[in-house]
Amino acid sequence: MGRHRKLTQFLSLLIGNLYLLPWRESPIFQGATKRICFPGLNCYSCPAATMSCPLGGLQNALADFRANLMLGVFHPGAYIIGTLGLIGSVLGRIPCGWLCPFGLFQEILFASPFKKIALPRFLRYGPFFFLIFFVILFPLLLVDSLGYGQTFFCKYVCPAGTFEAGIPLSIMEKDIRGAIGLLFYYKFTLLIAIVLWCLVTSRAFCRSICPLGAIFGLFNRISMVKLRFNKDNCVECKACYKICPTDISFFDNIDNINSPACIRCMKCYKICPTHSINLVFEPILKENKENFQEN
Amino acid sequence: MKRYASLIVFFISILLAGYGLFTNEANILWQKAITICLSCIGIG
Numbered sequence: 001m002g003r004h005r006k007l008t009q010f011l012s013l014l015i016g017n018l019y020l021l022p023w024r025e026s027p028i029f030q031g032a033t034k035r036i037c038f039p040g041l042n043c044y045s046c047p048a049a050t051m052s053c054p055l056g057g058l059q060n061a062l063a064d065f066r067a068n069l070m071l072g073v074f075h076p077g078a079y080i081i082g083t084l085g086l087i088g089s090v091l092g093r094i095p096c097g098w099l100c101p102f103g104l105f106q107e108i109l110f111a112s113p114f115k116k117i118a119l120p121r122f123l124r125y126g127p128f129f130f131l132i133f134f135v136i137l138f139p140l141l142l143v144d145s146l147g148y149g150q151t152f153f154c155k156y157v158c159p160a161g162t163f164e165a166g167i168p169l170s171i172m173e174k175d176i177r178g179a180i181g182l183l184f185y186y187k188f189t190l191l192i193a194i195v196l197w198c199l200v201t202s203r204a205f206c207r208s209i210c211p212l213g214a215i216f217g218l219f220n221r222i223s224m225v226k227l228r229f230n231k232d233n234c235v236e237c238k239a240c241y242k243i244c245p246t247d248i249s250f251f252d253n254i255d256n257i258n259s260p261a262c263i264r265c266m267k268c269y270k271i272c273p274t275h276s277i278n279l280v281f282e283p284i285l286k287e288n289k290e291n292f293q294e295n
Numbered sequence: 296m297k298r299y300a301s302l303i304v305f306f307i308s309i310l311l312a313g314y315g316l317f318t319n320e321a322n323i324l325w326q327k328a329i330t331i332c333l334s335c336i337g338i339g
Contacts, residue, residue: 028331032325034324034329035325043335044335056327056335060327061323074318075318077315078311078314079312079320082308085308085312150334151332154332154334154335155335161334165331165336166337169336180337180338183337184338187337283302
């Protein structure tokens with residue numbers, strides 16, 4: 001399963017960034033597939049990106065919401081919210097563990113031989129903070145005189161934008177290179193800090209910052225695909241806890257097996273010696289059975 | 296009700312996405328996505 005997951009992650013990276021033509025006319029891809037939301041953090045300003053980042057799209061929709069209303073147009077970002085809901089209601093946070101290119105990048109970084117540091121538990125609330133303030137409230141409420149807001153998460157936080165778009169575009173385009181200022185240096189420093197953090201802490205960005213993970217995480221407990229844990233079979237060897245990249249501890253009931261923090265990488269499923277963990281597809285929840293942790 | 300939560304969310308999401316498509320939101324997303332986002336790259 002580990003190899004399958006890596007293969008899926010690399011395939012997703014390739015499909016989401018397939019515009020690698022050397023004879024390109026525009027610095028970024030402008031094809032029809034950019035109408036599709038990519039189920040992971042993949043900046044649409046990346047020169048190779050073939051799809052749209054749902055976080056960027058959602059912030060843009062909310063930033064323009066009031067100005068559009070003043071013009072008598074109602075565009076609340078329903079297409080993006082609906083797409084995220086569709087993915088989340090079926091898969092929960094599976095895209096985080098299997099499809100997200102920035103998740104793959106963090107896993108590669110964490111494979112480094114540096115001493116590892118655990119993430120404090122309270123930082124699990126970080127993604128919800130960034131989702132509520134930087135993705136929803138600030139773009140919606142902090143607007144100019146014409147009613148237009150800004151994409152605050154993209155502008156002040158997102159390291160994927162700097163890594164996938166800022167750096168390559170500033171190398172490729174002379175005009176962009178000339179416009180580099182304080183904001184770019186701030187974002188570059190932030191990117192370096194996050195990279196260094198990811199070298200020592202597993203999935204540090206996903207667990208403490210990523211608002212897209214927070215959105216998909218909200219669906220983990222109700223999604224059609226979910227994890228099941230049979231406590232009767234469990235011998236409490238802690239193998240699942242030791243291998244979990246997000247430090248979820250469900251064998252001792254500290255966390256739920258379908259916790260919003262779970263990225264569903266399925267490492268626990270693979271390592272469990274007693275096969276106490278299962279992945280099930282349940283569009284309609286079955287009645288709670290004794291010893292089966294469901295919700 | 297809780298038993299059907301995933302199905303309810305699924306169908307509401309289909310309605311939302313459908314409404315978004317109907318009101319041209321996919322094209323608005325495309326227009327944003329084909330221009331370089333200065334905020335994303337950190338220069339504007």
